[in-house]
Amino acid sequence: MSERKQGGCLCGNVRYEVTVPEPHYNMCHCDMCRKWSAGPYMSVHCAGDDVTWINDTGLRWFRSSKWAERGFCSTCGSSLFYRLANQPEMMLIISVDSLDDASGITLQRHIYADHQPDRYAFADDTPRVTEAELLKEFGLEPGDG
Ligand SMILES: [Zn+2]
Ligand SMILES: [Zn+2]
Numbered sequence: 001m002s003e004r005k006q007g008g009c010l011c012g013n014v015r016y017e018v019t020v021p022e023p024h025y026n027m028c029h030c031d032m033c034r035k036w037s038a039g040p041y042m043s044v045h046c047a048g049d050d051v052t053w054i055n056d057t058g059l060r061w062f063r064s065s066k067w068a069e070r071g072f073c074s075t076c077g078s079s080l081f082y083r084l085a086n087q088p089e090m091m092l093i094i095s096v097d098s099l100d101d102a103s104g105i106t107l108q109r110h111i112y113a114d115h116q117p118d119r120y121a122f123a124d125d126t127p128r129v130t131e132a133e134l135l136k137e138f139g140l141e142p143g144d145g
Contacts, residue, residue: 002020003019004017005017005019005099005100006099007094007099007100008098009058009073009075009080009098010076010077010078011058011075011078012055013055013057013058013073013074013075013076014055014057014058014071014078015053015054015056016051016052016053016056017052018050018052018092018094019046019050020044020099020105021046021047022108023105024107024108025102025105025108026043026044026045026107026109026110027040027041027109027110027122028040028042028110029110029111029112029113030111030115031115032064034117037079037095038079040110041079041082041095042096042097043094044093044094044096044099045091045092046091046093047091048083048089048090048092049089050092051092058073058076059071059072059080060072067084067140069082069083070082071083078095079095081093081094109126110122110127110128111134112130113128113130114131
């Protein structure tokens with residue numbers, strides 16, 4: 001049984017409550033995520049129609065690609081959410097460290113692993129999924145990040 005969890009940005013102008021269906025996060029190494037979040041983007045997948053906004057006064061959405069948009073706090077700059085622009089109710093991908101308590105949420109896999117630069121590496125042995133493999137899984141085309 002999944003429990004409701006609260007989270008938010010650094011300053012508190014974005015606060016939310018959501019159910020985290022599976023206690024796992026993905027780590028994305030794509031160029032856009034690394035530029036956006038100043039490192040690999042570590043995120044949990046939630047249902048887009050499940051989120052309750054406790055405070056969204058700071059929340060802004062940036063259209064980052066043909067399909068996707070990214071949500072951030074316009075006050076403190078925290079990188080928070082990723083979703084499909086045309087189907088926001090389908091999923092809301094949330095920065096795992098924006099959760100107030102992310103304990104017990106474990107790494108499931110690395111995605112866009114073929115975009116990971118040489119200057120860092122992780123020692124875990126979870127699956128490494130390439131861009132082509134991931135896009136195939138979701139039926140998307142290159143450039144959709
Ligand atoms: Zn903020
Ligand atoms: Zn990414």
